[in-house]
Amino acid sequence: MTADGSLVLDGGLAPSPDCRAAVPAEPASASEQAERQRAAWMAAAQAGDRRAYERVLADSVALIRAVARRQGVATDALDDVVQETLLTVHRVRHTYDPARSYDAWLAAIASRRAIDALRSHGRRERRELHDEFALDRHPGRDDASADAERRQQARRLREAIAQLPPGQREAVEQLGLREQSLAEAAAHTGRKAGALKVNLHRALKALRGRLHGED
Amino acid sequence: MAEPRSNDSLIAALGAELVPVRRLLPPWLRTVGWLALVAAFALLLLAHYGDAPMLRRWAGAPDLAWAALGAVLTAVAAAWAAFTLAVPGRSRAWAWLPLPPALLWIGASGLGCLRTWLAPGTSIATLHQSADCLVFIVGFSIPLSALMVWLLRRACPLRPLLTALLVGLASAAASASLLEICHAFDAAATDLLTHALAVGIVVAANAAMGGRLLAPK
Numbered sequence: 001m002t003a004d005g006s007l008v009l010d011g012g013l014a015p016s017p018d019c020r021a022a023v024p025a026e027p028a029s030a031s032e033q034a035e036r037q038r039a040a041w042m043a044a045a046q047a048g049d050r051r052a053y054e055r056v057l058a059d060s061v062a063l064i065r066a067v068a069r070r071q072g073v074a075t076d077a078l079d080d081v082v083q084e085t086l087l088t089v090h091r092v093r094h095t096y097d098p099a100r101s102y103d104a105w106l107a108a109i110a111s112r113r114a115i116d117a118l119r120s121h122g123r124r125e126r127r128e129l130h131d132e133f134a135l136d137r138h139p140g141r142d143d144a145s146a147d148a149e150r151r152q153q154a155r156r157l158r159e160a161i162a163q164l165p166p167g168q169r170e171a172v173e174q175l176g177l178r179e180q181s182l183a184e185a186a187a188h189t190g191r192k193a194g195a196l197k198v199n200l201h202r203a204l205k206a207l208r209g210r211l212h213g214e215d
Numbered sequence: 216m217a218e219p220r221s222n223d224s225l226i227a228a229l230g231a232e233l234v235p236v237r238r239l240l241p242p243w244l245r246t247v248g249w250l251a252l253v254a255a256f257a258l259l260l261l262a263h264y265g266d267a268p269m270l271r272r273w274a275g276a277p278d279l280a281w282a283a284l285g286a287v288l289t290a291v292a293a294a295w296a297a298f299t300l301a302v303p304g305r306s307r308a309w310a311w312l313p314l315p316p317a318l319l320w321i322g323a324s325g326l327g328c329l330r331t332w333l334a335p336g337t338s339i340a341t342l343h344q345s346a347d348c349l350v351f352i353v354g355f356s357i358p359l360s361a362l363m364v365w366l367l368r369r370a371c372p373l374r375p376l377l378t379a380l381l382v383g384l385a386s387a388a389a390s391a392s393l394l395e396i397c398h399a400f401d402a403a404a405t406d407l408l409t410h411a412l413a414v415g416i417v418v419a420a421n422a423a424m425g426g427r428l429l430a431p432k
Binding site for chain 2: 014043046048050052054057058061079082083086087088089090091092093094095096097100101103104106107108109112192193194195197198
Protein backbone atom coordinates (compact mmCIF):
# COMPACT_ATOMS: atom_id res chain seq x y z
CA MET A 1 0.00 0.00 0.00
CA THR A 2 1.13 3.53 -0.72
CA ALA A 3 1.02 6.52 1.58
CA ASP A 4 -2.26 7.79 0.15
CA GLY A 5 -3.92 4.52 1.08
CA SER A 6 -4.08 2.99 -2.40
CA LEU A 7 -2.76 -0.35 -3.47
CA VAL A 8 0.06 -0.58 -5.98
CA LEU A 9 -2.40 -1.84 -8.60
CA ASP A 10 -2.02 1.47 -10.44
CA GLY A 11 1.73 1.09 -10.57
CA GLY A 12 1.71 1.34 -14.35
CA LEU A 13 0.73 4.98 -14.14
CA ALA A 14 3.12 7.84 -13.66
CA PRO A 15 4.34 8.29 -10.09
CA SER A 16 3.04 11.18 -8.02
CA PRO A 17 4.78 14.55 -8.34
CA ASP A 18 5.89 14.20 -4.71
CA CYS A 19 7.65 10.91 -5.45
CA ARG A 20 9.37 12.36 -8.48
CA ALA A 21 10.48 15.43 -6.60
CA ALA A 22 12.19 13.15 -4.09
CA VAL A 23 14.36 11.52 -6.80
CA PRO A 24 16.36 14.33 -8.40
CA ALA A 25 19.12 12.04 -9.68
CA GLU A 26 17.54 11.59 -13.13
CA PRO A 27 16.34 14.79 -14.79
CA ALA A 28 12.71 14.59 -15.85
CA SER A 29 12.14 14.32 -19.60
CA ALA A 30 10.33 17.10 -21.46
CA SER A 31 7.14 15.03 -21.66
CA GLU A 32 7.26 14.31 -17.92
CA GLN A 33 7.70 17.99 -17.21
CA ALA A 34 4.81 18.84 -19.50
CA GLU A 35 2.59 16.33 -17.73
CA ARG A 36 3.61 17.66 -14.34
CA GLN A 37 2.71 21.12 -15.58
CA ARG A 38 -0.72 19.94 -16.73
CA ALA A 39 -1.31 18.32 -13.32
CA ALA A 40 -0.40 21.58 -11.59
CA TRP A 41 -2.68 23.58 -13.91
CA MET A 42 -5.60 21.25 -13.26
CA ALA A 43 -5.03 21.46 -9.51
CA ALA A 44 -5.12 25.27 -9.82
CA ALA A 45 -8.24 25.02 -12.00
CA GLN A 46 -9.98 23.01 -9.29
CA ALA A 47 -9.38 26.00 -7.02
CA GLY A 48 -10.95 28.31 -9.63
CA ASP A 49 -7.91 29.58 -11.61
CA ARG A 50 -9.39 30.29 -15.05
CA ARG A 51 -6.08 30.90 -16.85
CA ALA A 52 -4.65 27.60 -15.63
CA TYR A 53 -7.87 25.87 -16.64
CA GLU A 54 -7.86 27.22 -20.20
CA ARG A 55 -4.20 26.29 -20.54
CA VAL A 56 -4.66 22.73 -19.36
CA LEU A 57 -7.69 22.25 -21.62
CA ALA A 58 -5.84 23.67 -24.64
CA ASP A 59 -2.88 21.44 -23.79
CA SER A 60 -5.20 18.42 -23.53
CA VAL A 61 -6.59 18.65 -27.07
CA ALA A 62 -3.61 16.90 -28.71
CA LEU A 63 -3.69 14.09 -26.15
CA ILE A 64 -7.44 13.59 -26.60
CA ARG A 65 -7.00 13.46 -30.38
CA ALA A 66 -4.19 10.90 -30.01
CA VAL A 67 -6.32 8.69 -27.76
CA ALA A 68 -9.32 8.95 -30.11
CA ARG A 69 -7.17 8.16 -33.13
CA ARG A 70 -5.74 5.12 -31.35
CA GLN A 71 -9.29 3.91 -30.67
CA GLY A 72 -10.03 4.10 -34.39
CA VAL A 73 -12.06 7.31 -34.56
CA ALA A 74 -12.12 8.77 -38.10
CA THR A 75 -10.24 12.04 -38.66
CA ASP A 76 -13.40 14.03 -39.37
CA ALA A 77 -14.92 12.92 -36.04
CA LEU A 78 -11.86 13.71 -33.89
CA ASP A 79 -13.00 17.21 -32.93
CA ASP A 80 -16.39 15.88 -31.82
CA VAL A 81 -14.58 13.53 -29.43
CA VAL A 82 -12.36 16.42 -28.29
CA GLN A 83 -15.38 18.57 -27.46
CA GLU A 84 -17.33 15.79 -25.76
CA THR A 85 -14.24 15.00 -23.68
CA LEU A 86 -13.72 18.65 -22.74
CA LEU A 87 -17.36 18.90 -21.61
CA THR A 88 -16.97 15.73 -19.52
CA VAL A 89 -13.68 16.99 -18.04
CA HIS A 90 -15.52 20.18 -17.06
CA ARG A 91 -18.31 18.21 -15.37
CA VAL A 92 -16.05 15.78 -13.47
CA ARG A 93 -12.99 17.96 -12.83
CA HIS A 94 -13.48 17.43 -9.08
CA THR A 95 -12.55 13.73 -9.54
CA TYR A 96 -8.96 14.54 -10.54
CA ASP A 97 -6.47 13.82 -7.76
CA PRO A 98 -3.36 16.02 -8.23
CA ALA A 99 -1.22 13.32 -6.57
CA ARG A 100 -1.88 11.09 -9.60
CA SER A 101 -1.21 11.26 -13.34
CA TYR A 102 -3.26 13.90 -15.16
CA ASP A 103 -2.66 12.23 -18.52
CA ALA A 104 -3.98 8.86 -17.30
CA TRP A 105 -7.09 10.58 -15.91
CA LEU A 106 -7.70 12.48 -19.14
CA ALA A 107 -6.93 9.49 -21.39
CA ALA A 108 -9.50 7.36 -19.55
CA ILE A 109 -12.22 9.97 -20.16
CA ALA A 110 -11.15 10.53 -23.79
CA SER A 111 -11.10 6.79 -24.44
CA ARG A 112 -14.65 6.46 -23.09
CA ARG A 113 -15.86 9.33 -25.27
CA ALA A 114 -14.09 7.86 -28.31
CA ILE A 115 -15.89 4.55 -27.77
CA ASP A 116 -19.20 6.43 -27.45
CA ALA A 117 -18.47 8.20 -30.76
CA LEU A 118 -17.63 4.92 -32.50
CA ARG A 119 -20.83 3.33 -31.21
CA SER A 120 -23.04 6.22 -32.24
CA HIS A 121 -21.34 6.30 -35.65
CA GLY A 122 -22.04 2.57 -36.03
CA ARG A 123 -25.69 3.08 -35.13
CA ARG A 124 -26.02 5.94 -37.61
CA GLU A 125 -24.48 3.85 -40.39
CA ARG A 126 -26.86 0.98 -39.75
CA ARG A 127 -29.81 3.38 -39.79
CA GLU A 128 -28.70 5.02 -43.04
CA LEU A 129 -28.29 1.61 -44.65
CA HIS A 130 -31.78 0.77 -43.53
CA ASP A 131 -33.16 4.05 -44.91
CA GLU A 132 -31.57 3.45 -48.30
CA PHE A 133 -33.19 0.06 -48.41
CA ALA A 134 -36.53 1.67 -47.61
CA LEU A 135 -36.01 4.23 -50.39
CA ASP A 136 -35.33 1.47 -52.91
CA ARG A 137 -38.55 -0.23 -52.07
CA HIS A 138 -40.54 3.02 -52.39
CA PRO A 139 -38.95 4.84 -55.31
CA GLY A 140 -42.11 6.65 -56.36
CA ARG A 141 -42.66 8.57 -53.18
CA ASP A 142 -44.76 11.63 -54.04
CA ASP A 143 -44.33 15.16 -52.74
CA ALA A 144 -47.27 14.83 -50.38
CA SER A 145 -45.66 12.03 -48.40
CA ALA A 146 -42.30 13.87 -48.37
CA ASP A 147 -44.10 16.92 -47.01
CA ALA A 148 -45.81 14.85 -44.35
CA GLU A 149 -42.46 13.38 -43.33
CA ARG A 150 -40.87 16.82 -43.11
CA ARG A 151 -43.76 18.02 -40.96
CA GLN A 152 -43.37 14.98 -38.74
CA GLN A 153 -39.62 15.59 -38.39
CA ALA A 154 -40.25 19.24 -37.53
CA ARG A 155 -42.80 18.20 -34.90
CA ARG A 156 -40.34 15.70 -33.37
CA LEU A 157 -37.67 18.40 -33.25
CA ARG A 158 -40.05 20.89 -31.60
CA GLU A 159 -41.05 18.27 -29.02
CA ALA A 160 -37.42 17.39 -28.31
CA ILE A 161 -36.53 21.08 -27.86
CA ALA A 162 -39.51 21.54 -25.53
CA GLN A 163 -38.20 18.71 -23.32
CA LEU A 164 -34.76 20.27 -22.85
CA PRO A 165 -33.86 21.85 -19.48
CA PRO A 166 -34.75 25.60 -19.47
CA GLY A 167 -31.16 26.88 -19.90
CA GLN A 168 -30.46 24.60 -22.87
CA ARG A 169 -33.84 25.34 -24.49
CA GLU A 170 -33.14 29.05 -24.20
CA ALA A 171 -29.74 28.65 -25.89
CA VAL A 172 -31.23 26.69 -28.82
CA GLU A 173 -34.07 29.16 -29.26
CA GLN A 174 -31.89 32.27 -29.12
CA LEU A 175 -28.79 31.07 -30.96
CA GLY A 176 -30.16 28.31 -33.19
CA LEU A 177 -33.71 29.28 -34.13
CA ARG A 178 -33.64 33.10 -33.93
CA GLU A 179 -30.04 33.15 -35.20
CA GLN A 180 -29.04 35.84 -32.75
CA SER A 181 -25.35 36.48 -32.17
CA LEU A 182 -23.83 35.38 -28.85
CA ALA A 183 -23.71 39.02 -27.69
CA GLU A 184 -27.34 39.64 -28.67
CA ALA A 185 -28.51 36.45 -26.98
CA ALA A 186 -26.48 37.26 -23.87
CA ALA A 187 -28.04 40.73 -23.70
CA HIS A 188 -31.49 39.29 -24.31
CA THR A 189 -31.30 36.52 -21.70
CA GLY A 190 -29.06 38.18 -19.15
CA ARG A 191 -26.73 35.15 -19.23
CA LYS A 192 -22.99 35.12 -19.90
CA ALA A 193 -21.98 34.34 -23.48
CA GLY A 194 -19.86 31.44 -22.21
CA ALA A 195 -22.77 29.87 -20.36
CA LEU A 196 -24.97 30.18 -23.47
CA LYS A 197 -22.36 28.48 -25.61
CA VAL A 198 -21.89 25.59 -23.18
CA ASN A 199 -25.68 25.21 -22.95
CA LEU A 200 -25.91 25.11 -26.75
CA HIS A 201 -23.27 22.37 -26.90
CA ARG A 202 -25.15 20.34 -24.31
CA ALA A 203 -28.51 20.95 -25.98
CA LEU A 204 -27.24 19.81 -29.38
CA LYS A 205 -25.81 16.68 -27.81
CA ALA A 206 -29.12 15.95 -26.05
CA LEU A 207 -31.10 16.59 -29.27
CA ARG A 208 -28.82 14.29 -31.25
CA GLY A 209 -29.41 11.64 -28.61
CA ARG A 210 -33.20 12.07 -28.60
CA LEU A 211 -33.68 12.24 -32.35
CA HIS A 212 -31.25 9.49 -33.28
CA GLY A 213 -31.48 7.33 -30.18
CA GLU A 214 -27.80 7.81 -29.45
CA ASP A 215 -28.08 7.79 -25.68
CA MET B 216 -17.38 18.39 -38.37
CA ALA B 217 -16.30 20.68 -35.57
CA GLU B 218 -13.55 23.12 -36.45
CA PRO B 219 -10.41 23.60 -34.33
CA ARG B 220 -11.55 27.21 -33.78
CA SER B 221 -14.65 25.80 -32.17
CA ASN B 222 -12.41 23.87 -29.70
CA ASP B 223 -10.88 27.19 -28.70
CA SER B 224 -14.24 28.85 -28.24
CA LEU B 225 -15.51 25.89 -26.19
CA ILE B 226 -12.41 26.11 -23.97
CA ALA B 227 -13.02 29.84 -23.51
CA ALA B 228 -16.69 29.16 -22.71
CA LEU B 229 -15.80 26.47 -20.16
CA GLY B 230 -13.22 28.83 -18.65
CA ALA B 231 -15.89 31.51 -18.27
CA GLU B 232 -18.09 28.97 -16.46
CA LEU B 233 -15.32 27.83 -14.08
CA VAL B 234 -16.04 27.83 -10.37
CA PRO B 235 -13.90 26.26 -7.63
CA VAL B 236 -14.81 22.64 -6.88
CA ARG B 237 -14.46 20.51 -3.78
CA ARG B 238 -12.14 17.65 -4.65
CA LEU B 239 -13.54 14.14 -4.37
CA LEU B 240 -12.36 12.40 -1.18
CA PRO B 241 -9.95 9.48 -1.71
CA PRO B 242 -11.66 6.13 -2.43
CA TRP B 243 -10.60 4.55 0.87
CA LEU B 244 -12.20 7.39 2.82
CA ARG B 245 -15.42 7.10 0.82
CA THR B 246 -15.35 3.34 1.53
CA VAL B 247 -15.09 4.09 5.26
CA GLY B 248 -18.10 6.42 4.94
CA TRP B 249 -20.19 3.66 3.36
CA LEU B 250 -18.98 1.11 5.94
CA ALA B 251 -20.23 3.47 8.66
CA LEU B 252 -23.80 2.68 7.57
CA VAL B 253 -23.03 -1.06 7.69
CA ALA B 254 -21.55 -0.57 11.18
CA ALA B 255 -24.67 1.34 12.28
CA PHE B 256 -26.87 -1.57 11.14
CA ALA B 257 -24.53 -4.01 12.92
CA LEU B 258 -24.77 -2.05 16.18
CA LEU B 259 -28.57 -2.04 15.99
CA LEU B 260 -28.65 -5.80 15.39
CA LEU B 261 -26.11 -6.45 18.18
CA ALA B 262 -28.17 -4.28 20.56
CA HIS B 263 -31.18 -6.41 19.76
CA TYR B 264 -29.68 -9.92 19.58
CA GLY B 265 -26.48 -9.55 21.65
CA ASP B 266 -23.14 -11.01 20.60
CA ALA B 267 -23.15 -14.10 22.84
CA PRO B 268 -25.01 -16.53 20.51
CA MET B 269 -22.82 -15.47 17.57
CA LEU B 270 -19.57 -15.90 19.55
CA ARG B 271 -20.73 -19.29 20.88
CA ARG B 272 -21.44 -20.46 17.33
CA TRP B 273 -18.03 -19.26 16.15
CA ALA B 274 -16.19 -20.88 19.07
CA GLY B 275 -17.95 -24.20 18.45
CA ALA B 276 -17.56 -24.18 14.66
CA PRO B 277 -14.62 -22.04 13.49
CA ASP B 278 -15.61 -22.55 9.82
CA LEU B 279 -18.62 -20.28 10.50
CA ALA B 280 -16.26 -17.60 11.86
CA TRP B 281 -14.01 -17.91 8.79
CA ALA B 282 -17.01 -17.62 6.50
CA ALA B 283 -18.17 -14.50 8.36
CA LEU B 284 -14.67 -12.99 8.14
CA GLY B 285 -14.65 -13.77 4.40
CA ALA B 286 -18.00 -12.00 3.96
CA VAL B 287 -16.85 -8.91 5.87
CA LEU B 288 -13.59 -8.68 3.90
CA THR B 289 -15.46 -9.23 0.62
CA ALA B 290 -17.75 -6.30 1.47
CA VAL B 291 -14.79 -4.02 2.30
CA ALA B 292 -12.77 -5.05 -0.76
CA ALA B 293 -15.71 -4.80 -3.21
CA ALA B 294 -16.69 -1.37 -1.86
CA TRP B 295 -13.10 -0.10 -2.06
CA ALA B 296 -12.77 -1.44 -5.61
CA ALA B 297 -16.07 0.19 -6.66
CA PHE B 298 -15.09 3.60 -5.26
CA THR B 299 -11.65 3.36 -6.87
CA LEU B 300 -12.93 2.28 -10.29
CA ALA B 301 -15.33 5.24 -10.25
CA VAL B 302 -12.32 7.57 -10.59
CA PRO B 303 -11.11 7.96 -14.21
CA GLY B 304 -7.68 6.56 -14.93
CA ARG B 305 -7.61 3.89 -12.23
CA SER B 306 -6.61 0.39 -13.25
CA ARG B 307 -9.26 -2.20 -14.09
CA ALA B 308 -7.20 -4.66 -11.99
CA TRP B 309 -8.91 -3.21 -8.90
CA ALA B 310 -11.97 -5.28 -9.82
CA TRP B 311 -10.03 -8.41 -8.75
CA LEU B 312 -9.52 -7.14 -5.20
CA PRO B 313 -12.62 -8.87 -3.73
CA LEU B 314 -11.70 -12.25 -5.25
CA PRO B 315 -9.44 -13.63 -2.44
CA PRO B 316 -11.87 -12.77 0.41
CA ALA B 317 -14.79 -14.04 -1.70
CA LEU B 318 -12.96 -17.37 -2.11
CA LEU B 319 -12.49 -17.51 1.69
CA TRP B 320 -16.18 -16.75 2.18
CA ILE B 321 -17.38 -19.36 -0.34
CA GLY B 322 -14.75 -21.95 0.68
CA ALA B 323 -15.43 -21.74 4.42
CA SER B 324 -19.19 -21.81 3.86
CA GLY B 325 -18.80 -24.87 1.64
CA LEU B 326 -16.55 -26.63 4.16
CA GLY B 327 -19.19 -26.06 6.84
CA CYS B 328 -21.59 -28.22 4.87
CA LEU B 329 -19.16 -31.14 5.15
CA ARG B 330 -19.30 -31.13 8.96
CA THR B 331 -21.32 -34.03 10.36
CA TRP B 332 -22.12 -32.32 13.69
CA LEU B 333 -24.17 -29.20 14.42
CA ALA B 334 -22.60 -25.94 15.63
CA PRO B 335 -23.75 -24.98 19.16
CA GLY B 336 -27.09 -23.15 19.39
CA THR B 337 -28.04 -23.86 15.79
CA SER B 338 -30.34 -26.06 13.82
CA ILE B 339 -30.72 -26.82 10.13
CA ALA B 340 -32.92 -24.18 8.57
CA THR B 341 -36.24 -25.25 7.14
CA LEU B 342 -37.18 -24.02 3.69
CA HIS B 343 -39.33 -21.29 5.25
CA GLN B 344 -36.47 -20.15 7.53
CA SER B 345 -34.08 -20.13 4.56
CA ALA B 346 -36.51 -17.83 2.77
CA ASP B 347 -36.23 -15.42 5.74
CA CYS B 348 -32.45 -15.34 5.18
CA LEU B 349 -33.06 -14.44 1.55
CA VAL B 350 -35.41 -11.60 2.50
CA PHE B 351 -32.89 -10.37 5.11
CA ILE B 352 -29.98 -10.23 2.63
CA VAL B 353 -32.03 -8.65 -0.16
CA GLY B 354 -33.73 -6.23 2.28
CA PHE B 355 -30.50 -4.89 3.80
CA SER B 356 -28.84 -4.75 0.37
CA ILE B 357 -31.38 -2.22 -0.90
CA PRO B 358 -30.38 0.74 1.35
CA LEU B 359 -26.70 -0.25 1.18
CA SER B 360 -26.73 -0.36 -2.65
CA ALA B 361 -28.76 2.85 -2.87
CA LEU B 362 -26.26 4.73 -0.69
CA MET B 363 -23.29 3.46 -2.66
CA VAL B 364 -24.85 4.29 -6.04
CA TRP B 365 -25.65 7.78 -4.74
CA LEU B 366 -22.05 8.24 -3.56
CA LEU B 367 -20.65 6.85 -6.82
CA ARG B 368 -22.72 9.19 -8.95
CA ARG B 369 -20.68 12.07 -7.57
CA ALA B 370 -17.59 10.44 -9.09
CA CYS B 371 -17.31 9.40 -12.74
CA PRO B 372 -17.69 5.62 -13.22
CA LEU B 373 -16.46 5.12 -16.79
CA ARG B 374 -17.12 1.37 -16.47
CA PRO B 375 -20.67 1.51 -15.11
CA LEU B 376 -21.51 -2.18 -15.42
CA LEU B 377 -18.35 -3.41 -13.71
CA THR B 378 -18.80 -0.81 -10.96
CA ALA B 379 -22.45 -1.82 -10.50
CA LEU B 380 -21.44 -5.49 -10.18
CA LEU B 381 -19.03 -4.51 -7.40
CA VAL B 382 -21.76 -2.44 -5.71
CA GLY B 383 -23.98 -5.53 -5.73
CA LEU B 384 -21.23 -7.76 -4.36
CA ALA B 385 -20.32 -5.26 -1.61
CA SER B 386 -23.95 -4.81 -0.55
CA ALA B 387 -24.76 -8.52 -0.61
CA ALA B 388 -21.57 -9.43 1.30
CA ALA B 389 -22.24 -6.71 3.89
CA SER B 390 -25.83 -7.94 4.32
CA ALA B 391 -24.62 -11.55 4.67
CA SER B 392 -22.15 -10.32 7.34
CA LEU B 393 -25.00 -8.60 9.21
CA LEU B 394 -27.08 -11.77 8.96
CA GLU B 395 -24.29 -13.60 10.80
CA ILE B 396 -25.25 -11.69 13.99
CA CYS B 397 -28.69 -13.29 14.15
CA HIS B 398 -28.23 -16.43 12.06
CA ALA B 399 -29.10 -19.36 14.33
CA PHE B 400 -28.75 -21.93 11.55
CA ASP B 401 -25.83 -24.17 10.80
CA ALA B 402 -24.19 -24.39 7.40
CA ALA B 403 -26.17 -26.71 5.15
CA ALA B 404 -26.59 -27.10 1.43
CA THR B 405 -30.10 -25.54 1.41
CA ASP B 406 -29.02 -22.57 3.54
CA LEU B 407 -25.88 -22.04 1.46
CA LEU B 408 -27.91 -22.18 -1.75
CA THR B 409 -30.37 -19.63 -0.37
CA HIS B 410 -27.53 -17.28 0.53
CA ALA B 411 -25.96 -17.76 -2.90
CA LEU B 412 -29.34 -17.07 -4.52
CA ALA B 413 -29.78 -13.88 -2.45
CA VAL B 414 -26.30 -12.65 -3.37
CA GLY B 415 -27.00 -13.50 -7.02
CA ILE B 416 -30.28 -11.54 -6.95
CA VAL B 417 -28.60 -8.47 -5.40
CA VAL B 418 -25.67 -8.52 -7.84
CA ALA B 419 -27.96 -9.04 -10.87
CA ALA B 420 -30.37 -6.29 -9.76
CA ASN B 421 -27.47 -3.89 -9.33
CA ALA B 422 -26.00 -4.81 -12.71
CA ALA B 423 -29.40 -4.25 -14.34
CA MET B 424 -30.31 -0.98 -12.63
CA GLY B 425 -27.05 0.33 -11.23
CA GLY B 426 -25.31 0.11 -14.60
CA ARG B 427 -27.86 2.52 -16.02
CA LEU B 428 -27.80 4.80 -12.97
CA LEU B 429 -24.01 4.99 -13.06
CA ALA B 430 -23.64 5.40 -16.83
CA PRO B 431 -21.74 8.61 -17.62
CA LYS B 432 -23.94 11.43 -18.90
